[in-house]
Amino acid sequence: MVKDKLTSYKFPPPKAYIPALSNQTKNTLFNKVRIFTLIICLICSFSSEVNAQKILICDAVTRFPIKDVEVKADRILVGRTSYLGEIILPKTFNVVSFRSNGYLLETLYRNEVPRDTMFLYPSENTLNEVVVWGKYRVNVDQISSNMPRRDLKDFGYIAPVKKLINGSYDVATMLDKRLRRDRKHVTKLREIFEKLDGKDPIERAYTKEVEENNVRNVNR
Known part of the structure; x- marks a missing residue:
């Protein structure tokens, strides 16, 4: 009877032996955890500063x-x-x-x-928006006389040459002016030569050439 009771009794499992930690060991572990936490905080702050x-x-x-x-x-x-x-x-x-x-x-x-x-910038004595209007006037009479006529036309001080509808210059008018100028020049030259010998320069050259040919023929 007693034997049956002993065999049916369940003994509790043995407790694991946990050695007691000394104060020095506890302080060492605490320092390690604190250092690890500090490193994590430094890494997080460094990454945030890099991004910002x-x-x-x-x-x-x-x-x-x-x-x-x-x-x-x-x-x-x-x-x-x-x-x-x-x-x-x-x-x-x-x-x-x-x-x-x-x-x-x-x-x-x-x-x-x-x-x-x-x-x-301080807003004191500061205008948000300023609109300036102006008009530049030039007196053509006061422009330097040394300025080329071409530049005067380019800047709009002198009206350009009139153009046709297709955009080309009025060539007929330009040639007509040049022709009148050449005629006056030729007329003045003829008057000068007539005063010298009373002959036309072309006629005088022709007469001189004929006389030289006659002299050559006689010498032969």
Whole structure:
């Protein structure tokens, strides 16, 4: 009977022996975990700095940093500058805007953003838009007489030669003027030669040639 009870009794499994850790071992493990966590944080912060861009925003006149400048990237608020005028921009964006009281709104594309320093201009005594109208007048009489006539025509001070409908120059008028000029020149030359010997120069040359031929024939 007793034997049957002993055989039917189930003994509990033996407990695993876990040695007690000393304080030095605990401190060593804690330091290792702390160092590992610090390394992970440094890696994450380094990767975030690589992806982002840190810029400094200053006054364009005084060159001092501007704090509390509202910065938006693609119309999404990124943040405000610190008292040192610094802010970190995201890695990817298309348009970024800088707004601050007393300064003009500045909106730039991604490729226009400077690498390190951004300047804002004070809005005091500044006009947003200026329209200037003017008319330049020139007195032709005051133009230098040494200026070529061709340049005067090119600049519109002298009307160009009249053209036909097809765009070609009026050749007939040009030749007619040249013909009248040549006729006057020939007439003056004839008058000069007539005063010299009373003969036409062509007739005189012909007469001289005939006389020379007659002399050659006689000598033969």
